[in-house]
Amino acid sequence: MSEPLNLASVNVSVTPEEKFQEFLGTKGMRLTHERSLIVEEVFADHSHFDAEELVDRLKKRNVSRATVYRTLNCLEEAGLLRKVARTNDRDVYEHDYGYPQHDHLICGKCGSLTEFHSEGLAELLSSVSSKHGFLMEGHRLEVYGTCSSCAKPPKRQFRKLDMI
Amino acid sequence: MSEPLNLASVNVSVTPEEKFQEFLGTKGMRLTHERSLIVEEVFADHSHFDAEELVDRLKKRNVSRATVYRTLNCLEEAGLLRKVARTNDRDVYEHDYGYPQHDHLICGKCGSLTEFHSEGLAELLSSVSSKHGFLMEGHRLEVYGTCSSCAKPPKRQFRKLDMI
């Protein structure tokens, strides 16, 4: 059902919580206090995280591990989150709503994820897909290597050539 | 450092087993009967598989689950196999030796993997990487969607309009 306009929170975009509520509605599910806390915690900042990190953060708010896992699956199905990688045998999530399409450079040394966007990639993929009669719905691209920080020589260390 | 040329093993092709043995040697490990059976089974054909499938096939040959898992890790480290995707919470392997670089279209309906190769992709990725000072070592690209077979109408099923 459409709510009366709430200009304070609408204006341009629909908040993640609102979008989630809409999704839950179509499934005969409710936006409970716990789910609300989870959404709040997840969208507090735009960073990558895994389930266990979230579980930790929400333990303090008295939300159980089971509920966090269950809700993560809902958020993914609702299109608010997506899995972007796998690190240490854990799925890594990121926002998939109100955030532009991008992929990641994954550093094998420090594990950091660097986001990038490439115009050409989307075209390339849809071209390849249509060539195979494949109906593309999405993709996941992980580029492995070493990030610029880790590639630099360790900081605060004299290089022999400088010592003469 | 550059080794003296070994014409016998360069030029033409070294079998996977030979390459594995070479790798094992550098690690002070041996090419045992079990490992040999595993390599044979893995490279019998060029198809994608997961650990459990291999375990099944090798159970008949009296190789234990533990040894299969241990050897898969070795083969990956040796550069003979690589993980290309994850299906049903299982890592999917494919040959990474004597086979050209490619990526996959993954059907969400039947789970099939379709290989494709794109010239443009490699250039695009190295361009993006250098732009971020990232030293690319490899990548993994999975395109999700529906394969051409699954996209077609189900076979052998009457459509109501045909029945008049």
Add this chain to the structure above:
DNA sequence: TTGATTGCAAACGCTTTGCAACCGT
């Protein structure tokens, strides 16, 4: 003999699930 390797079973880590208690409407 020595050290690598194997099979077994138990352990592991992440995730899911059965179930009884518990809301919210």
Add this chain to the structure above:
DNA sequence: ACGGTTGCAAAGCGTTTGCAATCAA
């Protein structure tokens, strides 16, 4: 009261590991 929801603990599942027995150089 009626469903959906929660927390708990147990189960699941793929994968790893400790260990004693075994094997090969």
